[in-house]
Amino acid sequence: MNAAAPAPAAAVRVRNVQAGDLGDVAAIDLEITRVPKPEYWAEIYHRYGTGRRQQRFFLVAEAAGRIEGFVIGEVRDWEFGSPRCGWVFAINVRPKARLAGIGSRLLGAICEGFRHLGVIKVRTLLGRDNQLILSFFRSQGMMAAPFIPLEIDLEPQGTDGK
Amino acid sequence: MKLQKNTLFALYSVLESASHPERQLSAGEIARKYGISPHHLAKVLHTLAQARVVESVRGVGGGYRFAGNAKRLTLMDVIELFENVSAPARSAAPRRRRASGEAGVERALATVLAEIDEIAKATFRSISIATMLKLVERRRA
Numbered sequence: 001m002n003a004a005a006p007a008p009a010a011a012v013r014v015r016n017v018q019a020g021d022l023g024d025v026a027a028i029d030l031e032i033t034r035v036p037k038p039e040y041w042a043e044i045y046h047r048y049g050t051g052r053r054q055q056r057f058f059l060v061a062e063a064a065g066r067i068e069g070f071v072i073g074e075v076r077d078w079e080f081g082s083p084r085c086g087w088v089f090a091i092n093v094r095p096k097a098r099l100a101g102i103g104s105r106l107l108g109a110i111c112e113g114f115r116h117l118g119v120i121k122v123r124t125l126l127g128r129d130n131q132l133i134l135s136f137f138r139s140q141g142m143m144a145a146p147f148i149p150l151e152i153d154l155e156p157q158g159t160d161g162k
Numbered sequence: 163m164k165l166q167k168n169t170l171f172a173l174y175s176v177l178e179s180a181s182h183p184e185r186q187l188s189a190g191e192i193a194r195k196y197g198i199s200p201h202h203l204a205k206v207l208h209t210l211a212q213a214r215v216v217e218s219v220r221g222v223g224g225g226y227r228f229a230g231n232a233k234r235l236t237l238m239d240v241i242e243l244f245e246n247v248s249a250p251a252r253s254a255a256p257r258r259r260r261a262s263g264e265a266g267v268e269r270a271l272a273t274v275l276a277e278i279d280e281i282a283k284a285t286f287r288s289i290s291i292a293t294m295l296k297l298v299e300r301r302r303a
Contacts, residue, residue: 128284135236139293141300144285 012068012102014109017049017058024067025060028094044090048072057113061093061102069093071106073124075117080147085121086114091133103136125149163282169244171198171206176240177298179216179228180291186225206244213243230291237294238286247283 017025026041048058055075060067073088088110093102111122123145126134165173174196179187189207193200207226210216217229241247289297 128281131284131287134284134288135290135293138288139233139290139296141296 012061012063012100012105014059014061014105016051017045017060017070019045019049021060021062021067021070022049025070028067028070028092031095032092044072048074055117057110059106059109059113061106063097063102067094068097069102069106071110073110073114073122075114075119082123083121084119085123086111086117086119088122088124091124091136104140107137107140163245163247163279163286165241166244167202168206168209169241171196171203172210172240172244173237174198175203175207175210175226176215176228176230176235176291177294179226180230180232181295181298183228183232186219186223186227188225191225209243210240215240215243232292232295233290235291236287237289237291238283240291241286 022041022045026036026038029041030036045058048056053074057074058072059070061069069092070090071088072090073086075084075086077084079085079087088107091103091106093106114122122142124137124142126137128134175192178192178195179185189204190200192207193203207216207218211218211226215228215230215235216226219225219227238247
């Protein structure tokens with residue numbers, strides 16, 4: 001196997017994030033989104049990575065001492081009127097490490113964590129133009145949820161005559 | 163987004179051939195399974211072969227064999243071969259001269275129909291043939 005080939009899923013270890021992983025996580029996100037957000041990642045680590053709340057998950061996939069991907073989610077009760085379910089709100093794998101089953105391992109691990117908390121439904125929300133991640137979740141068996149996301153543009157303050 | 167018969171026949175054919183990638187399936191075989199006209203299906207298979215989604219195998223025992231990448235080929239890739247998916251959403255009323263109030267209603271309705279179309283397209287784009295085959299298996303179980 002050459003150095004550029006992705007690690008097989010079996011050689012990958014999925015574990016809880018540690019403070020020292022944050023640089024790798026932010027670098028993966030930057031490589032994919034091209035938008036640096038160091039403060040955001042510090043905040044996410046503080047909220048999800050410190051293990052203070054049992055229902056919050058921030059997991060990383062590590063291979064040969066390097067972080068190749070991450071998944072973040074939590075169990076929420078009555079969010080959008082829905083009974084207790086698991087929400088996955090971020091999953092990413094380093095582009096060069098894709099197609100080796102790492103995303104499936106990460107999703108499987110967080111689902112296992114949700115299952116231990118008694119959750120039997122997992123949801124996520126994606127941009128409909130995000131075909132790559134949509135296809136990934138579809139390949140894992142996810143189907144459309146009984147929700148419709150809605151949005152509105154707000155006029156800036158002072159422009160509505162009030 | 164309402165799929166035409168040809169599109170549905172194409173999806174049946176692709177899913178059928180992708181579920182048995184080692185086999186050559188005849189148009190008659192697929193047509194019998196889905197209760198459709200072999201003549202009609204032959205035209206659909208010809209289009210799929212031109213797009214290299216299936217390949218035509220000539221001779222005795224010949225037929226069509228899946229030639230795509232099931233993990234990469236999406237339902238939308240197949241649909242686009244038979245439908246003009248870039249066309250704007252349908253107007254709700256037949257074309258004629260109309261008052262501005264009517265035009266406003268039509269435009270508002272067209273906005274809603276376009277929204278539905280966009281969701282449908284995103285769904286078709288997100289489902290690969292491999293994912294679809296897994297779904298078929300789960301529905302059979």
